[in-house]
Amino acid sequence: MKIQGHMFGWLAAFILVAAIVYGYWSKEPVGTTALFLAFGLAAMIGYYLVFTARRVDTGAQDNKEAEVADDAGELGFFSPHSWxxxxxxxxxxxxxxxxxxxxxxxxxxxxxxxxxxxxxxxxxxxxxxxxx
Structure with missing residues (x-):
């Protein structure tokens, strides 16, 4: 989970730079606002993933020498039917x-x-x- 959090952090940084450049060049408020909101969403998801990765044990996706079979098994409970x-x-x-x-x-x-x-x-x- 830690690697996904860092990926969202880098995505948030890229979107922030794009929002600043776009807002400076275009002077268009709607697209600039949308880019800043996208930055906020990516930053929140990245923070959540990094914060959660510190509280749970290391998964197979964080181990560089892991095999595909290391991530096999039960992933959690999902409701089979719900209205x-x-x-x-x-x-x-x-x-x-x-x-x-x-x-x-x-x-x-x-x-x-x-x-x-x-x-x-x-x-x-x-x-x-x-x-x-």
């Missing part, structure tokens, strides 16, 4: 339609989004007193 992303997608689509058509549609979309987020966060929560 919550569909609920969030419907709520998000309604929210964007509310911005386009009229703001009253947000009154219907926000509860759908909140139900989807609540369901997704607590989908596998069994309670503090249960062992399963």
């Amino acid at each position: 919550q992303p569909l609920s969030l997608a419907i709520g998000g689509a309604l929210a964007f339609l509310g911005v386009v058509l009229d703001w009253w549609l947000l009154y219907f979309s926000i509860p759908v989004i909140l139900v989807g987020i609540y369901g997704w966060v607590f989908e596998y929560y069994r309670g503090a007193d249960q062992n399963q």
Whole structure:
């Protein structure tokens, strides 16, 4: 994970230089703003990856002498089926339609989004007193 963090750091530095040069030469605010936002996103991802790499053990991707088989095995738990992303997608689509058509549609979309987020966060929560 550490190498990916450094790659995003170098990408953020490149985008920052490109944003400064583009903003100086073009005097165009929209593209300059987009480049600065892209710099911020790349910097945040790079910082997260480097910060997380310090807290977890070294993976096979950080070892220069690792084999492909060294990274085999379980990667984590992924839900085999979940209806919550569909609920969030419907709520998000309604929210964007509310911005386009009229703001009253947000009154219907926000509860759908909140139900989807609540369901997704607590989908596998069994309670503090249960062992399963």
